[in-house]
Amino acid sequence: MYGGESNQQSSGAGLVKSETPANCTDSLGSSVYPIQLLVNYWEIKPSLMKARLNSLLRMGVTHVATFIPWQAVESDISHTLVRFLQAVSERKMTALLILTPEVGVHYANSGLPKDIFNKPENTAKHPGDGPVPVSLPPNAFTLPSLSSPEFTKRYHNFLSRMDTILADIGKSQPQLLASVTSVLTGSFWKYYRSARSASQNPKTVFGGLAGDYSSCAELAYRQQLENYYNQREFMYPNPSSANRWKTRAMEELNRRWFSQQSEDVFRNRSTQFVRKKASDVSVAQVELFTPEADPGYQYSQFFQLLSGKSADFNKLSDLVDEASTRASCVGNSRTASFVHWTSMGGFATLSDPEKQFLILKSLLLMGGQGGGMLIDESQWFNLSNSFRSRAEALARSLSHQEMTLSTQSLYLTAHLWSSSAAASGNAELWGDLWKQTGIHSRMVASVDYVMKDREAKLLLVDPSYIMTRETIQRLTDWARTGRVVVMPRNAFYSEAARTELETVFAQNQNPQKVMNINLGIPYQLHSLDDGKLVIYELPESANAVAWQRFVQSVLSVAEIKQDVGSSDARLNLISLVRKEGGLGLFILNGGSTSVAADILFSGEVTVSDLALSLTSEQRAAQRTAQQVDNSEGSDPSFVPSNRFGLEVPPCGVLPVAVHGMGVEAEERKAAALTSDLMKTHAIEAARNELAGFNESDDFEATWS
């Protein structure tokens, strides 16, 4: 059992983490260890730097992460950063340096230079035309606009300066750079939302339209809009065709596109600046999310500050759930998603069981996708030894990809941080997809991400996505490899895209390859080689039930089904695919009372304690025991069934190893089905060919 345990005084050494981060890759393999301990290097007095790192080393920490507050670098007359890196290198530790401005940094204004805030034009505005406050210590402030030319220029200067500092260190002490990885994150883009829109839809915390609506962003938006629609794609068949894209009716669509494009450009440019001189330094692309700073949490935090009581645990848990479904990429590289738990906000006010629950949830959801969790080292060592050991074991397992969170379906949206566009009425396709597939669906904003994905069997395209010819070509190619692509039939296709789609339809000359289906939402199902293409209509008045049914039907077309469920909706299930076969099923109870429920499987399986499996020295013993018991068939934990009863304590995370599910189980089922079919055909053939054949005869006696 993880979590839900009483805390013990933290003492003694923690487990050693000796993972050395590799260069950034776009594979699911984690280049960043799932548990990152945050050290605020600027708070360590230079004379105490060595002693502080020695104390961390004694506690088994060999790998730390630190923000690099912009203002701290600009005013670093004591060369604190260099001393820190030297001390890290001398102790053969490694350090992640988070260069991008982020929220939740224990530095005034999150380390941003104060003079940036003096000009109102540098302040970001959310779509409700208000500033975006972040209420975390050491002081609440309003976010600056990342589209502001002044901000951008100074930020790039800061990155260049960091690049120079690292390059200079590399010349004089090359061994020091081997211990350093620069980290670039998504910065403030995801927080450009109003607390109102984030709270209005109870089904999602990423509600409403996101984006920067400041005057600087507005100017950039107008310029980008002109540039984008001046492309040949949109001027076909004649230049005036581009005008329909710039009308007021297309404003929301264009804003979504612009917000995503701005973030992509910001991230790509940041990457260029940190690799000009210090090209030997590893760079990791991370999507860092601080739930305590999210606009969706703002009102909860207001209440917590008024009452002085604990933070809203349920809201923080929901934020982690939703953030785990967002998958971003920079260029061709997927980012690693990390959750950041601060020592200053609501997280610090939670009880130990609640913190443990959130930590484990973050590890499972983010670490299962190659990401993890960033936590202040003081918060980490306040937790009990036994919990930390178990969390470390889980993190090691995730970093070695012994367990991964599978992706069954993708949702392609125009902007990752805005809510999905309404299909019709208030129906949201993404909401229905998430409800039915849970943590195995990902929202993405990049076709490159889709093309690189090897797991997902289904792709739904958001109704607000602008379809170009190239997008149609790429998505249909993706579908041809045995997958299903679902696209809306709406006005947001360029003429070239429409022509391309007609070409695809024309290639399906065989009428049997096209089906027209209407279960409330009419759609056409086209066969594309091994895959399928679904084009659905957007009726003006379709109720939520019709959309739910539509999503169910496309899921069944893609042969996606839920193999595991619970009889009590209060339990959350996180199933990870294990490299050695089977599933690692984690059953989470975030409530304040114990929940007794049944876990239901689509077929007969056996279960055992996964916690034992995660401890390497016990794994071999368990395998031996398993072999002995399998041969004897006496151990009750190996009795197959499709239903198991259990009880999970409050804030508990129950790890269960499930055997007989996953790819091998599917193959076994398929083999069993094939065997049955062959038997049926054989009997039928025998009945037809052999006179006097009776299938109830004793064959052995006959042949003998």
Added chain:
Amino acid sequence: MNQDWISFQEMFYPRKRARSVSQDVRAPIYLVEDQGLVISASSEGEDLSPWLGLPVQEAIERYAYLSKDRKVVTFTRQDVDRWILESTTHPNFYEQVEFLRQQAAPQGGTQFNPHFVIQAMNSWWGKVLPSAYGIYLSIQPPAPTSSAATSGSAAAAPSQAGVPPVKHLLMLVRRGKFDQFHEPDLSSLGNDRRHRPDHVVKYLTEKHLVPVQGVFVSANEWQEWADAANAARAGNPWRKVAQSMKANRTQLVPFRWGVASLIATRAFL
């Protein structure tokens, strides 16, 4: 850092180990409403997510079993947004939070009980104490023997197995407002001087040019005082402070009759 909120929080609002299973049934329920609908709802330990999206009155009536005999404090979304934005004009988080509490107070919105020391510093003591002064709190690890509890060593003692490190916090108050609160840097004091309370307080006084009152107390006593303040029947925390001073378990360095009188006033009047 001049306003070290983490150290401030650790000193005055220690972490919770266990989740509170039995919620205070009289804890208020906070709502934010927008155009008559609940968009945010919170009460400690409760999951009020079913309230979201409902009209305020309907939510209260539908979940009457929760809201019965409890105060339901409703704020309008416009007010909350405005207060949060206005709070950013204040210089540090402490003042920003105080601003929010002041704005919410007329609606009965704050149930926050500040630490009894902070409460005293914000009370009529401000009229008696100098316009600028400092308080240096040094919390010693629980002593293994009775003699160690009275040693009152100033700086961080060498850590013992299973014993938490000493906490210390310097708070500087100017014109009634918290100007700075942080762990002071005593590294320029020699090793010997760092363990002498009088030297530490003198150093801080000279460095910050304000009179600094040192308070040296064991972690056990500090926790006892906080428990007494939280539990109505456990006794007046100031009485415990006075008793501890009388028994020499707590040291005021330097000993100032004025400060002792203030404590005695709170303890016995």
